[in-house]
Amino acid sequence: MAAEPKTKYDRQLRIWGEQGQSALENASICLLNCGPTGSEALKNLVLGGIGSITVVDGAKVEAYDLGNNFLLDEGCLGQSRAKNVCSFLQELNDAVKVKFVEESPVALIDTNPSFFSQFTLVIATQMLESSLLKLDLICRKSNVILVVARSYGLTGLVRISVKEHDVVESKPDHFLDDLRLHNPWPELKEFAASIDLNEKDPVVHKHTPYIVILVTLAEKWASSHKGCLPATRQEKKEFKDLIKGHMLNIDEENYQEAMDSAFKVSVTRGISPELHQIIEDSAVNVNSTSSDFWVLVAALKEFINKEGGGEPPLEGSIPDMTSLTEYYVNLQKIYQAKAEKDCNEIERYVREILKRIGRDTDSIPKSVIKTFCRNSRKLKVCRYRTIEEEITSPSISELQKYATDEDYCFSVGFYILLRAVDRFANNYNRLPGVFDSEIEEDVSRLKAIAVSILNDLGLNGSSLPEDLVHEMCRYAGAEIHAVAAFIGGVASQEVIKLVTKQFVPLTGTLIFNGIDHKSQVFVL
């Protein structure tokens, strides 16, 4: 008996669509260490239908695994942890290819670095800094995305490492619609002019879409203001009064909508600073090794500088608004037609560029170009520093900013202490606080290490909250199930964003603060 995937995945297909789902189904994920943090991360991915998973773990199931890992039970004691976690995961979804390697991840990194190049993404859990540094280099070399996750008592972290991750479908929650009321093109002006705002029929009057009202009244305004649109606060208020003056009745919702959207005629022309930065990026000088994304950006840049007259291609969709059906459908067609025209121009540039750099001119399909054009105002380029760069030269200003913040100084403290416990482990071959009898000594030792890390970074050692040092020793590296489920959950959500190339992934290092939940992302 098999479930229809469309039905089974319905609630997530509504988020990332068929394309996102097929990206997941084509991805192969490697997990290092299948304690609760790693197991929970994989559980969430397997449920969602990830293509394949490979679990690397050399441990045998011990008693403490049963206290914090739901995927293991008494029957697994003494057996391979990787094998038993995999058999539970397979039970969750038989469409997923499940494999395991009974070997210590630390050893595998040293003995078989090429092993990792077969994966889309590696999730490294509960690993010390020294191993992560090596793994990061290996992954970077073969362009494999690395997601680091760690649970430690009531704290933990999640971090992404990849040279560059580009997002076309960033799907932001709140983004200004692309109506071009400040800069209407001839067909839109023509349509607006065909509708009389002084229409006597009250039904038509109160069903004239606000796009038409605003285009017409903006033109009227401009003609009496030397061609300028309302800019100052006073002018914007006067413009609203002008709209109000055209109302027949106070309950006309379309005019209310026009007043609420009046600011859209005053938006700044041209592209956002974020998009400007992308089209001015050096990667836009494409060659045969450039990614499709940068070829598309290069074409976008040509368009903005030429046909676009400084504007990006039109998105082509309009929000719902009070309107007669006929007016609304006509407006939709006018916006779609302009968007299609813009997209065709961009396609022409794409083909030209592909030819110039010696690639097959059809190697980027039209559908991809269309999606790119629709989302061109929302492009995101995420670049991550290597773990080594973060460790040797993190952004001091970022740490300083939060170190003195009442709400977030704990997160900064945890960040430093998570690094300090790894150094402690290197020095003493164990984590601080594992022996009840040595907790107080370990507090002093860990504090000394943390202060020296702070001093090396040029930060004041006294900013470290003393209570946190004690907390770290109290935890002694405990992997609390609820914390692991949280950290593993965050890691799996990031994996989904990275694999589907939709939405914007975590942009820095997330430090989990399980004490009061004032967690924080540091861009270091």
Add this chain to the structure above:
Amino acid sequence: MAEVATEGRWKDVDRLLSRHGNLVSAEFDPRPNLREDIGEYVKVLVVGAGGLGCELLKDLALSGFKNIDVIDMDTIEVSNLNRQFLFRLQDVGKSKAEVAAKRVMERVSGVNIVPHFGRIEDKELDFYSNFDIIVLGLDSIEARSYINSVACGFLEYDADDNALLETVKPMVDGGTEGFKGHARVIMPGTTPCFECNIWLFPPQVKFPLCTLAETPRTPAHCIEYAHLIKWDEAHSGKAFDADNPDHMLWVYKEALKRAELFGISGVTYSLTQGVVKNIIPAIASTNAIVSAACALEALKIVSGCSKTLSNYMTYNGQEGTHIKVTDFFRETDCLVCGPGTLIEIEPSVTLAEFIEKLEKHPDVLMSKASVTHRGNNLYMQAPPVLEEMTRSNLNLALYDLLGKVAKDTVHVSGMTEKNGKRSSSLRKLRVSFKGVSAGPTDMDTR
């Protein structure tokens, strides 16, 4: 399943529960057997066995809780399987609460989970009063509101309007939508209850009927036309059932016809389902994150092993990853968690007259009220057996029924109307009898 004695099994969580810390609650008493005591003496109720509920049961069981009850009226559907990890394809159609409880007990030995397959409104107040803490994994505002009113109903105040600590029933509430979610801690009488911040959950916007009938513009308008207008026209008297695939298909086809008529594109079967059932997108990872935060707070509340969330956390992974904590304020005159609505009546008023008064009282407006006093049923509208048993009270004076005191608290449940929607609700009232001199402890109130 009895717990197999496995030395060191709880090593990790015991680090938190058996060791001193400086960032803990004042009541924290760390000791090696604290986890066992929590397991033995703390009773936790999980409301909902869906996306959040499955995660919560697992997380609580692995946090040391052993006496867990779970209540859910739903049965398992195929579309649950992308996140509700305790369910398999062969479980489709079975009770969520029952299957979830069984699966967690199979895997975590020593934990006892009692499932309740049914509606939260059908349980007696006594049932809820049994629990030390209630964890909510729900997707409906109405259900949250109901549990909130029940939990706040247990709260008692002293003469100075300070909450009596021993009557506080803590709640932890989670919710998700897509990549976003929230977790919150509610300490009735201290932190805001669900009703204090009800504005955080704005009601769903409905399309005006005239738009559907006359000026449809979007595929959703066409779907709602078929669902809300055309269905009734075509099926006189037959109620639409969103779970009946034939009904859904009919609505889809009608919506498609209407869309074609008006030149609107984009009506699909999937969208039809989404609009008609008001489907909220849901994924495993967000449910896992929010539930984990809730379970962790539950453990901290009962053990004191760390400070707690104060009091509302939002998680947003849509555009980058953002976690934010907001410390909301309580509405001191909240009808649900406040000291209660004051009703002043003559000592001669009978229970029947009191119930009638509630229909017209501007701050209550409740019809067909059932009344309880300190857990005793004074009058119950249903079931018939209870109605018959309590009917004789109707002609007695409330003053006598409450034991001849100047004022006291009663709970009433019945139907109220909010935003044009009738729903069952539960309220707390402080009844004060006119002309009756207050006892010495009540001297300084109003």
